[in-house]
Amino acid sequence: LNKPSFVLSDEERHEIEHALTHYPDGRAASIDALKAVQKHRGWVPDDAIPVIAAAIGISAADLEGVATFYSLIFRRPVGRHVIKVCDSISCHLTGYDELRDELEKQLGIRYGQTTKDGRYTLLPICCLGACDRGATMMIDDDLHGPVEPKDVAAILGGYQ
Ligand code: FES
Structure with a gap:
């Protein structure tokens, strides 16, 4: 059996949708969308990437690129x-x-x-x-x- 995949909470989904209203397209909202998840979980796990990408309508590869480039998106658990x-x-x-x-x-x-x-x-x-x-x-x-x-x-x- 596959592990259950990442699921956005209602709050995260709401914040991502809100971010989308501030930008011309999903790509421009990438960092805000990643930050929405990081705010609630402290970091952004790998299996969140395709889910967030789908929510903002860009490819997982594109979002992975943003998440990797931007050093304030944490890809591993961090301290308090x-x-x-x-x-x-x-x-x-x-x-x-x-x-x-x-x-x-x-x-x-x-x-x-x-x-x-x-x-x-x-x-x-x-x-x-x-x-x-x-x-x-x-x-x-x-x-x-x-x-x-x-x-x-x-x-x-x-x-x-
Ligand atoms: Fe600008 Fe450190 S070099 S704040």
Whole structure:
């Protein structure tokens, strides 16, 4: 027997239909549709791709391309909080290496990994658009910066 395939919840389907009303076509609504599922499940499993693609009327291959390219769509389970560290040029000049090292040390994980307690996932990200506040990182939807290594423990403490 095949495993039961992915089924959109009523809420997810409603949000995807809502996204479609904001864009000229399904392709343009791709990211919003993926985000609708991610919002409810924390990430987007592989078997969700053909179902979401059908809901917005594009091919699964096209949607897979978008989902792979766009780094804020998570394709594996993530922790309760996702930490994204800006690794673009300005932040490299304002303490990126030290910040990443401190996060890796305190969390005991590297990029792409999740802490054993399921609390944090650590990822790099391109410029967050706050270059004057480097070194920057985002935790969930919150921008932090400038962050020095000595600030890390207190900031992490705010995210249980
Ligand atoms: Fe880090 Fe722009 S380079 S916010």
